[in-house]
Amino acid sequence: MVLIGAGLIGTSIGQALTAAGVQVEVRDANPSHARVAVGRGAGTQTPVDPAEVALVVVAVPPRAIAAVVDEALDVYRNAVVTDVGSVKEPQLRELIDHRSLSRYVGSHPMAGSHLAGPLAASADLFSERTWVITPHEDSAPEAIATVEALARLCDARLITMAPADHDRAVGRVSHLPHLVSVLMAGQLAQMSPDDLALAGQGVRDVTRIAGGDPGLWEQIVSANARVLVPELQALADRLSELTQRLERTEPDVRPLLAQANAGVRKLPGKHGASAVDYASIVIEIPDAPGSLARLFGDVDAAGVNVEDVAIEHDPMRLVGHLRIYVHPDREQALTRAMTDAGWRVSTAAPPL
Amino acid sequence: MVLIGAGLIGTSIGQALTAAGVQVEVRDANPSHARVAVGRGAGTQTPVDPAEVALVVVAVPPRAIAAVVDEALDVYRNAVVTDVGSVKEPQLRELIDHRSLSRYVGSHPMAGSHLAGPLAASADLFSERTWVITPHEDSAPEAIATVEALARLCDARLITMAPADHDRAVGRVSHLPHLVSVLMAGQLAQMSPDDLALAGQGVRDVTRIAGGDPGLWEQIVSANARVLVPELQALADRLSELTQRLERTEPDVRPLLAQANAGVRKLPGKHGASAVDYASIVIEIPDAPGSLARLFGDVDAAGVNVEDVAIEHDPMRLVGHLRIYVHPDREQALTRAMTDAGWRVSTAAPPL
Numbered sequence: 001m002v003l004i005g006a007g008l009i010g011t012s013i014g015q016a017l018t019a020a021g022v023q024v025e026v027r028d029a030n031p032s033h034a035r036v037a038v039g040r041g042a043g044t045q046t047p048v049d050p051a052e053v054a055l056v057v058v059a060v061p062p063r064a065i066a067a068v069v070d071e072a073l074d075v076y077r078n079a080v081v082t083d084v085g086s087v088k089e090p091q092l093r094e095l096i097d098h099r100s101l102s103r104y105v106g107s108h109p110m111a112g113s114h115l116a117g118p119l120a121a122s123a124d125l126f127s128e129r130t131w132v133i134t135p136h137e138d139s140a141p142e143a144i145a146t147v148e149a150l151a152r153l154c155d156a157r158l159i160t161m162a163p164a165d166h167d168r169a170v171g172r173v174s175h176l177p178h179l180v181s182v183l184m185a186g187q188l189a190q191m192s193p194d195d196l197a198l199a200g201q202g203v204r205d206v207t208r209i210a211g212g213d214p215g216l217w218e219q220i221v222s223a224n225a226r227v228l229v230p231e232l233q234a235l236a237d238r239l240s241e242l243t244q245r246l247e248r249t250e251p252d253v254r255p256l257l258a259q260a261n262a263g264v265r266k267l268p269g270k271h272g273a274s275a276v277d278y279a280s281i282v283i284e285i286p287d288a289p290g291s292l293a294r295l296f297g298d299v300d301a302a303g304v305n306v307e308d309v310a311i312e313h314d315p316m317r318l319v320g321h322l323r324i325y326v327h328p329d330r331e332q333a334l335t336r337a338m339t340d341a342g343w344r345v346s347t348a349a350p351p352l
Numbered sequence: 353m354v355l356i357g358a359g360l361i362g363t364s365i366g367q368a369l370t371a372a373g374v375q376v377e378v379r380d381a382n383p384s385h386a387r388v389a390v391g392r393g394a395g396t397q398t399p400v401d402p403a404e405v406a407l408v409v410v411a412v413p414p415r416a417i418a419a420v421v422d423e424a425l426d427v428y429r430n431a432v433v434t435d436v437g438s439v440k441e442p443q444l445r446e447l448i449d450h451r452s453l454s455r456y457v458g459s460h461p462m463a464g465s466h467l468a469g470p471l472a473a474s475a476d477l478f479s480e481r482t483w484v485i486t487p488h489e490d491s492a493p494e495a496i497a498t499v500e501a502l503a504r505l506c507d508a509r510l511i512t513m514a515p516a517d518h519d520r521a522v523g524r525v526s527h528l529p530h531l532v533s534v535l536m537a538g539q540l541a542q543m544s545p546d547d548l549a550l551a552g553q554g555v556r557d558v559t560r561i562a563g564g565d566p567g568l569w570e571q572i573v574s575a576n577a578r579v580l581v582p583e584l585q586a587l588a589d590r591l592s593e594l595t596q597r598l599e600r601t602e603p604d605v606r607p608l609l610a611q612a613n614a615g616v617r618k619l620p621g622k623h624g625a626s627a628v629d630y631a632s633i634v635i636e637i638p639d640a641p642g643s644l645a646r647l648f649g650d651v652d653a654a655g656v657n658v659e660d661v662a663i664e665h666d667p668m669r670l671v672g673h674l675r676i677y678v679h680p681d682r683e684q685a686l687t688r689a690m691t692d693a694g695w696r697v698s699t700a701a702p703p704l
Contacts, residue, residue, distance in 0.1 A: 188615030214609035257566035263540030293648035
């Protein structure tokens with residue numbers, strides 16, 4: 001196969017396929033990226049006969065995808081061509097106007113990193129992650145099967161969706177939350193250090209993803225503008241209702257807070273099961289090597305299964321708190337065991 | 353001292369003061385709450401002579417604070433009275449119109465829990481947490497000193513702010529992010545299971561705090577409406593600008609994304625220092641007792657200090673990934689050591 005684009009995603013695909021015994025030719029407009037990818041086991045730079053290529057994976061930045069797919073369909077006349085972009089419908093419409101697309105099937109491996117480039121790549125980046133395949137009406141069944149085989153070789157979990165359905169879903173549950181986080185973080189940029197000194201865990205959680213790469217996100221949200229604009233308009237209506245309710249002499253925001261509770265509960269829980277209300281205990285951990293190992297050793301000795309864990313840092317103090325989530329019926333046993341083992345156990349939570 | 357209101361905050365204060373040798377009378381409109389608080393070491397229900405009381409702490413729900421403070425100033429004629437509400441200015445204005453307030457000093461211990469009530473209380477709930485003292489112009493210096501002593505007995509870190517400055521700061525960095533999270537979670541409530549199946553870590557982070565108690569948050573944001581309404585209007589302007597930029601034939605959202613990056617960087621980092629860009633590695637953990645203890649034992653053996661840690665669950669797979677943050681110059685050593693110890697180490701991140 002031929003890999004065009006040796007960034008994080010492309011190099012990781014090259015590594016996974018090479019590990020699976022597939023011959024991979026690595027191409028990148030940036031020769032040093034291609035060399036690094038080859039050095040990290042993503043394939044070779046030896047050109048293959050274009051007529052012999054069965055699969056081309058286009059892993060270039062979102063804005064370049066349509067043109068590169070178009071060219072690849074011309075150059076590799078017998079190959080199935082796929083891409084790995086986060087938005088599928090616009091590039092499809094761009095292409096389908098002027099050519100047959102039976103050999104093209106879009107796909108979207110839902111994995112990534114806050115790091116970019118071939119150095120951050122890993123053959124198991126997609127392992128058991130969701131990989132959405134987005135066939136269109138003209139996709140040949142053999143072409144779809146080829147892209148499915150690609151995702152399986154990368155050890156991913158397949159979901160098949162129409163391109164427009166995919167774009168609507170990721171627009172709503174990924175791109176829209178990103179923009180909401182961006183709006184809040186933009187307000188932070190205007191605030192004084194005195195205001196920011198009272199920041200707790202809540203605002204950190206809400207704005208974490210707004211720290212993502214502006215260059216990449218600009219391309220993603222621009223490509224999915226058709227889905228995002230109506231979602232943002234619905235958000236503006238909701239914001240307007242909230243503001244009006246808060247402006248009343250007797251504010252009445254309860255319905256919106258209750259609806260938000262319902263929305264949080266609708267998110268699929270851990271491992272795809274419905275959400276479980278875990279109990280949690282909070283343990284103070286000294287900021288020193290070995291504390292976490294000792295702590296989890298004592299948790300293990302208590303025979304309690306840890307469902308989730310989070311370190312809560314307080315910007316005002318020199319220790320962290322580790323919150324350990326367990327099934328509610330194990331909370332008391334764990335609290336007792338950890339207290340007996342000498343840990344400071346509390347119900348302290350991040351500031352409201 | 354007299355404690356009025358035996359919920360999570362009040363009972364925790366009673367426990368901390370009782371542990372410090374202070375005699376505490378616990379009062380609550382709900383007799384079973386008072387009994388539970390006393391049973392958990394928050395003080396006694398034995399009435400003391402009101403004229404002898406030096407300090408009254410009002411720890412009732414936000415909506416009831418002003419009336420209870422007012423009554424306490426009448427009943428306990430020689431006592432300093434404080435409260436623990438999240439919003440300070442409105443109740444002060446309500447009181448200052450019709451009485452002398454030299455014996456009243458507002459305060460806001462910034463600690464809490466997703467649990468409520470005396471059963472969730474803990475004597476160390478405030479330990480090294482921020483406790484904002486909000487004296488007003490008429491507060492007597494001795495009254496301020498008494499409330500400062502209260503916060504110190506609870507092992508909290510004091511910050512002194514004017515009531516209006518406090519309300520503006522928590523409005524911006526705590527209440528506003530809460531409402532932003534509520535707006536996003538409200539949109540989730542409208543989405544189909546097919547859309548929600550593609551939800552990753554990002555939307556979970558953005559909407560986590562929207563799962564908070566609607567009854568409590570309604571009172572908090574209503575009390576701080578004066579601060580929040582202009583902040584929400586600024587957010588609406590920002591949202592409108594974002595939508596307009598996204599509607600253009602050539603969308604141009606880069607400036608807003610870059611400003612959001614700057615906002616995230618302005619948040620004080622771990623332990624109040626400026627934020628450090630930690631490196632992180634991701635390790636696959638089997639969902640079984642003992643995995644975390646073994647894992648941190650191996651991290652410890654590598655001699656690398658863990659700066660932060662987060663478990664990333666993928667709803668589609670049966671394992672979790674632990675992301676370990678370390679200083680950038682220790683990343684390679686830890687990756688090598690953990691790989692050698694047999695762990696699956698990758699650069700995998702949550703879906704974009």
